[in-house]
Amino acid sequence: MQQSIYLDLARSGHRAPIGTHLVLHTRKNADTLIFDGPLLGGVVVETADRFQTPLAIPLMDLTLEKAALLGALGVDPSGVDAFHFEQPPADPGSLKVTPRMQATCDAIHHVASKTSLVPIGMGIGPFSLMTKLVKDPITPVFLAGSGMSPEEEPEVGVIERCLEIGTELILSYLALQADAGAKAIIVCEPAANLVYFSPNQLDESFEIFDRYVMEPMRRIKSLLDQKGVDLIFHDCGELTNEMVSRFSTLDTAMMSLGCSRCLWDDAALVSKSTVLYGNLPTKRFYSPQLTVQEVESLSVELLDKMRATGHPFILGSECDVLSVPGSEEQILSKVNAFMNAGICNLQAC
Amino acid sequence: MSTLENLSLAVEKGKRVDAKQLTQTLLDEGMKPLDIVEKGLVPGMSAIGEKFKNNEVFVPEMLIAARAMKEAMSLLDPLLAKAGITPKHTVVIGTVQGDLHDIGKNLVAMMLKGANFGIVDLGTNVPHEKFAAAVKEHNASVLALSALLTTTMPAMRGTVEVVRAAGLNDVKIMIGGAPITQDFATEIGADGYSSDAASAVDVALRLLGEVK
Numbered sequence: 051m052q053q054s055i056y057l058d059l060a061r062s063g064h065r066a067p068i069g070t071h072l073v074l075h076t077r078k079n080a081d082t083l084i085f086d087g088p089l090l091g092g093v094v095v096e097t098a099d100r101f102q103t104p105l106a107i108p109l110m111d112l113t114l115e116k117a118a119l120l121g122a123l124g125v126d127p128s129g130v131d132a133f134h135f136e137q138p139p140a141d142p143g144s145l146k147v148t149p150r151m152q153a154t155c156d157a158i159h160h161v162a163s164k165t166s167l168v169p170i171g172m173g174i175g176p177f178s179l180m181t182k183l184v185k186d187p188i189t190p191v192f193l194a195g196s197g198m199s200p201e202e203e204p205e206v207g208v209i210e211r212c213l214e215i216g217t218e219l220i221l222s223y224l225a226l227q228a229d230a231g232a233k234a235i236i237v238c239e240p241a242a243n244l245v246y247f248s249p250n251q252l253d254e255s256f257e258i259f260d261r262y263v264m265e266p267m268r269r270i271k272s273l274l275d276q277k278g279v280d281l282i283f284h285d286c287g288e289l290t291n292e293m294v295s296r297f298s299t300l301d302t303a304m305m306s307l308g309c310s311r312c313l314w315d316d317a318a319l320v321s322k323s324t325v326l327y328g329n330l331p332t333k334r335f336y337s338p339q340l341t342v343q344e345v346e347s348l349s350v351e352l353l354d355k356m357r358a359t360g361h362p363f364i365l366g367s368e369c370d371v372l373s374v375p376g377s378e379e380q381i382l383s384k385v386n387a388f389m390n391a392g393i394c395n396l397q398a399c
Numbered sequence: 400m401s402t403l404e405n406l407s408l409a410v411e412k413g414k415r416v417d418a419k420q421l422t423q424t425l426l427d428e429g430m431k432p433l434d435i436v437e438k439g440l441v442p443g444m445s446a447i448g449e450k451f452k453n454n455e456v457f458v459p460e461m462l463i464a465a466r467a468m469k470e471a472m473s474l475l476d477p478l479l480a481k482a483g484i485t486p487k488h489t490v491v492i493g494t495v496q497g498d499l500h501d502i503g504k505n506l507v508a509m510m511l512k513g514a515n516f517g518i519v520d521l522g523t524n525v526p527h528e529k530f531a532a533a534v535k536e537h538n539a540s541v542l543a544l545s546a547l548l549t550t551t552m553p554a555m556r557g558t559v560e561v562v563r564a565a566g567l568n569d570v571k572i573m574i575g576g577a578p579i580t581q582d583f584a585t586e587i588g589a590d591g592y593s594s595d596a597a598s599a600v601d602v603a604l605r606l607l608g609e610v611k
Contacts, residue, residue, distance in 0.1 A: 131499045132523065188502065189466060192459035245502065248459040336549050339582045374549045 087156020162231025243287025410443025413463030444513025
């Protein structure tokens with residue numbers, strides 16, 4: 051376990067974006083490169099070098115697990131994106147590693163064997179995967195939260211089966227990444243938010259959130275503990291305080307939250323052994339309406355307020371910094387702005 | 400409370416069995432299907448939409464309400480079609496090319512349907528030309544485009560350009576989605592922007608000169 055690394059980085063005022071997508075898309079062969087582990091690992095290393103971080107953060111592509119699951123169930127690859135279960139799916143059997151998954155593992159191995167960076171893995175969380183497997187996941191989650199059983203509402207049975215087989219697949223994939231050399235794994239649960247869970251319903255009981263989100267996450271945490279791998283939890287969705295408090299019980303090495311959260315308030319909800327990460331509004335970095343000066347100002351405010359809380363903190367992006375065609379320079383200028391904001395230029399001083 | 404008021408409440412509360420039963424009761428009492436839609440279902444959806452805008456209810460409650468309305472409409476749609484009654488305005492809606500997200504788009508479609516717009520839902524990952532063809536085919540008053548990803552926002556610009564290049568200058572184009580802003584809408588030549596599903600109804604009515 052590397053917990054002290056993240057705490058030390060936080061103490062040193064470290065900052066870093068989740069920027070591999072940005073760097074990947076500077077390559078003309080980005081579409082083929084993602085299938086080649088060593089080359090993909092090279093991009094991860096280049097990203098870490100460019101942003102001067104020891105954290106080898108991989109591509110945040112949350113489509114791999116759905117593709118693997120559906121592939122195992124015989125769905126044609128060309129139809130995977132739009133496919134949704136209408137009946138409880140069959141047992142997909144043990145994980146059939148897709149070329150993209152293999153490349154991700156090989157990239158981790160590349161980082162682990164060729165560099166001194168912290169090799170980090172990536173995966174979607176079980177609840178978020180489930181939401182990709184059915185056309186409307188929100189209604190059955192609400193129905194289940196209202197006490198409806200699969201017998202009363204078949205839609206509930208479909209999502210519970212998807213959650214069950216999805217969790218097993220994710221556990222297998224995360225184990226592979228750990229075996230490839232990952233020292234930490236980012237598990238992304240962006241759908242565990244108040245779009246999918248009504249705060250009104252949660253005011254009455256958190257049972258459905260605990261059952262659908264927290265229990266699978268606890269299984270992941272247990273697996274990673276057994277493997278000696280740190281859990282980095284990511285959720286850029288809109289959250290309630292109670293959701294953040296629950297995530298904190300996972301005792302994660304880092305917690306990465308979206309820009310809808312005030313991290314300086316969340317510091318009171320999260321254990322001091324968990325480094326808070328984020329949460330600049332990188333989804334809006336493409337827009338000229340968000341200026342470099344505003345990004346600098348937001349960064350300085352965040353740094354100041356987090357310093358005041360005394361909570362370990364790493365300044366970064368609220369999510370993957372996506373490369374938007376035609377807006378690459380705009381985005382990079384803002385990444386550079388937060389990487390340098392508030393740092394005294396020796397010549398200027 | 401009258402049966403109509405009970406129907407509105409059943410929709411608002413998402414009670415689909417009640418909504419269907421009350422609709423059947425009203426039909427049995429001789430009420431015209433269009434009156435049931437306009438005086439029973441639309442007010443129910445409007446009420447839940449207002450609560451959504453005020454953060455009193457959230458997306459799940461909206462979907463449950465829409466589900467109740469859909470149940471009631473399963474009785475009314477065949478009767479409306481038989482009588483040749485169609486909504487005054489048709490909206491073509493879809494998620495732009497390259498983007499597979501549909502929750503936001505579905506919510507907007509649901510709210511517009513709840514306000515008695517005709518809906519032609521093209522789904523997700525819709526090519527520019529398909530939008531243009533659907534607007535033409537259905538003589539749509541409004542084209543609603545959705546995108547969740549910053550990476551797929553440029554496709555909105557492409558769709559606007561293709562629709563206008565096809566000479567479809569009367570259709571009002573409105574856009575929305577997590578990364579979208581009014582500035583972006585203005586920049587790409589869209590007529591309107593909505594920050595959430597409930598407000599989309601107001602935007603559509605405003606664009607059509609039928610301010611609520």
